[in-house]
Amino acid sequence: MARIAYDNWDAAAFAATRHLTDEGLSAWREAVTRHIDPRPGMRLLDLGSGTGHWAESFTGWFAAVEVVGVEPSEAMRARCVHQPMVAGEATRLPLADDSVDAAWMSTVIHHIPDLGVAARELRRVLRPGAPLLIRSAFAGRHQAISLFRYFPEAVRVLDTYPSVAEVETAFAAAGFETVAFGAVPQVTATSLRAAAAALRREAHTPLQLITDAEYAAGVARLRAAASTTTGAVVDALDLLVLR
Numbered sequence: 269m270a271r272i273a274y275d276n277w278d279a280a281a282f283a284a285t286r287h288l289t290d291e292g293l294s295a296w297r298e299a300v301t302r303h304i305d306p307r308p309g310m311r312l313l314d315l316g317s318g319t320g321h322w323a324e325s326f327t328g329w330f331a332a333v334e335v336v337g338v339e340p341s342e343a344m345r346a347r348c349v350h351q352p353m354v355a356g357e358a359t360r361l362p363l364a365d366d367s368v369d370a371a372w373m374s375t376v377i378h379h380i381p382d383l384g385v386a387a388r389e390l391r392r393v394l395r396p397g398a399p400l401l402i403r404s405a406f407a408g409r410h411q412a413i414s415l416f417r418y419f420p421e422a423v424r425v426l427d428t429y430p431s432v433a434e435v436e437t438a439f440a441a442a443g444f445e446t447v448a449f450g451a452v453p454q455v456t457a458t459s460l461r462a463a464a465a466a467l468r469r470e471a472h473t474p475l476q477l478i479t480d481a482e483y484a485a486g487v488a489r490l491r492a493a494a495s496t497t498t499g500a501v502v503d504a505l506d507l508l509v510l511r
């Protein structure tokens with residue numbers, strides 16, 4: 269069970285506002301390319317693919333790689349821009365043993381009810397030595413994400429997400445070791461004004477889980493800042509790489 273519903277309402281908001289541009293993702297492209305070897309015939313799992321924009325980016329970046337999406341929400345799958353996208357979830361992967369050469373999870377780890385079970389499932393489907401790339405906002409790591417500047421109450425939600433150490437511990441029990449960790453920047457919006465205009469509460473788990481009054485106060489802070497701030501909105505999320 270995810271922290272939010274990922275029903276039609278959430279999925280429509282996510283599809284409308286959370287797809288980043290290829291230019292905005294250039295540092296992510298470099299970071300991902302450092303850890304996977306995109307050779308022909310390789311199979312990459314995008315777990316918790318959502319509306320499939322990462323799977324589509326990988327397909328564009330790594331032409332010879334087969335990208336398979338697995339996503340539990342029917343509403344997200346219905347809006348998915350990538351195929352194949354199959355129904356499934358992290359604690360019960362619909363994939364054969366040793367059938368995947370790399371796995372990617374973007375902003376999914378905090379929705380998984382049992383990290384230990386998911387770690388064992390990923391160990392089962394990944395070939396020995398294959399990398400698992402986890403992109404996330406981890407507990408305690410809100411500082412480089414602009415949303416939390418305007419919605420500081422949402423930090424208390426983020427702080428209930430798994431920490432880096434908790435994820436490492438759960439995955440170590442299944443045989444994974446950390447090979448890299450660090451923040452990767454991205455252009456989230458061309459301007460704060462554009463970010464404020466596009467904001468949809470349903471597209472962000474931490475904003476759904478604060479109070480209406482807290483959300484309203486944050487929108488007011490964001491709009492006030494947007495009227496005086498120039499330049500692109502650049503955020504950084506973490507990339508944890510395990511093998």
Ligand SMILES: C[S@@+](CC[C@H](N)C(=O)[O-])C[C@H]1O[C@@H](n2cnc3c(N)ncnc32)[C@H](O)[C@@H]1O
Nearest residue numbers: 270274316317318341357358374375376379380
């Ligand atoms: C914030 S969205 C991220 C979507 C996509 N990875 C991205 O970055 O654009 C979180 C996604 O995780 C999915 N999810 C929730 N629980 C999951 C689970 N137990 N296993 C796999 N995916 C899950 C949700 O349905 C949702 O599509």
